[in-house]
Amino acid sequence: MAFIWQNPEWPSYSYDKEEVDRAYSVFLEEKKKTDAVFSILDEKTRQQIHVKSIADEIVASQGIEGENISYESVFSSVSKRLDATMPEKGKTDAYADSVSSVAVDAIENRAPLTKDRIDGWNKSLFENYTGRKPKTIGDYRKGPEYILKWSGKGPEVVYTAVPFERVREEMDKFLCFVRSENETNAAIKSAIAALWFVIIHPYEDGNGRISRAIADYLLSDNSGSALRTYSISSLILANRKDYYTKINEISAQNESLDITSWILWNLEIMVKAQIDAVETLRKVMRLTSFMRSLDPSLFNSRELSMLYKLADGSFFGKLSTEKWAKMTKCSTAAAQRDIHHLVMIGYLVPDGDKGPKTGYFLNPQIMPAV
Numbered sequence: 001m002a003f004i005w006q007n008p009e010w011p012s013y014s015y016d017k018e019e020v021d022r023a024y025s026v027f028l029e030e031k032k033k034t035d036a037v038f039s040i041l042d043e044k045t046r047q048q049i050h051v052k053s054i055a056d057e058i059v060a061s062q063g064i065e066g067e068n069i070s071y072e073s074v075f076s077s078v079s080k081r082l083d084a085t086m087p088e089k090g091k092t093d094a095y096a097d098s099v100s101s102v103a104v105d106a107i108e109n110r111a112p113l114t115k116d117r118i119d120g121w122n123k124s125l126f127e128n129y130t131g132r133k134p135k136t137i138g139d140y141r142k143g144p145e146y147i148l149k150w151s152g153k154g155p156e157v158v159y160t161a162v163p164f165e166r167v168r169e170e171m172d173k174f175l176c177f178v179r180s181e182n183e184t185n186a187a188i189k190s191a192i193a194a195l196w197f198v199i200i201h202p203y204e205d206g207n208g209r210i211s212r213a214i215a216d217y218l219l220s221d222n223s224g225s226a227l228r229t230y231s232i233s234s235l236i237l238a239n240r241k242d243y244y245t246k247i248n249e250i251s252a253q254n255e256s257l258d259i260t261s262w263i264l265w266n267l268e269i270m271v272k273a274q275i276d277a278v279e280t281l282r283k284v285m286r287l288t289s290f291m292r293s294l295d296p297s298l299f300n301s302r303e304l305s306m307l308y309k310l311a312d313g314s315f316f317g318k319l320s321t322e323k324w325a326k327m328t329k330c331s332t333a334a335a336q337r338d339i340h341h342l343v344m345i346g347y348l349v350p351d352g353d354k355g356p357k358t359g360y361f362l363n364p365q366i367m368p369a370v
Contacts, residue, residue: 002254005162005199011173015260023267027187030274037281038229045288046227051084053228058103060233061212064240074100094128106213107220107228113178121213125206134204140167141204159251161201170200190215191266195259199251230277235269286367287312302328303338310362318351318359
């Protein structure tokens with residue numbers, strides 16, 4: 001089976017500029033809408049959205065590779081790294097902190113991308129990982145790399161990466177591309193770079209996550225704003241099957257270096273990310289307006305904390321006295337008093353059940369419209 005890197009002209013890729021430019025114009029229109037909504041938010045709220053977007057990106061990028069990580073720990077780690085004041089901060093852990101360092105460095109650090117820097121990212125992905133680790137961490141692989149697909153007949157090789165003897169040479173070309181003034185369009189360049197990196201597959205593991213960090217690095221470098229409003233990986237995770245299918249298709253097209261379909265797919269994902277971002281920003285505006293409407297003298301800290309969780313959608317299911325007591329670390333009696341107070345002033349609505357099974361929901365009529 002032949003692969004794209006075996007083409008004699010590799011890595012001289014090509015794409016249909018006219019078709020890509022049309023798709024990019026759609027992306028720009030959606031980005032203008034996102035920027036317009038984002039521009040009317042205050043600086044503190046922008047920072048909160050930035051932190052959440054990075055946390056979403058980290059957790060989703062891990063999820064694409066089938067790796068689970070605590071969202072609360074990642075969110076807390078990103079908040080601390082960016083010294084952001086957030087309404088809610090949880091406990092972090094060593095693994096979440098080291099993984100978060102990759103995304104934060106990619107998005108916040110505008111220093112040139114070098115081998116040492118990417119090696120550091122690879123090391124951070126695994127130094128506090130409790131599962132099975134690659135033999136070589138923080139440096140290029142020392143042997144062949146195969147991508148397998150498992151079926152009833154057993155493993156099947158769907159991709160063979162660039163031979164390890166060529167990895168350093170190929171990566172030198174790649175890093176030269178990233179650092180040079182070639183593709184001036186950040187959205188297009190990020191898509192090309194992400195694909196190019198996974199085709200080389202320079203590390204034993206972590207290549208997918210690093211490829212997406214490199215894409216974030218390039219998008220942040222030319223975005224005109226250091227603050228993030230979206231998560232590309234969240235959309236890739238939602239379309240994970242298409243993502244891998246597209247990579248496999250391009251990787252196996254030995255006779256052509258045309259990557260138009262890959263760039264178009266990425267631009268489509270970026271458009272969806274902008275659309276989702278606008279809706280998220282509107283929700284944040286409603287949440288911010290709601291929390292500012294609360295008079296701190298009328299609510300205790302437990303009530304304010306739970307109202308925030310209910311309003312921002314991070315609490316699922318129905319709220320019970322038992323859940324309130326557990327989440328706010330108070331007695332059942334205190335939880336009952338809190339809930340009774342919020343019901344009396346119209347902030348909580350009982351679900352109709354009686355006794356211990358009674359559940360409560362946030363009254364939708366108190367949320368401002370945006």
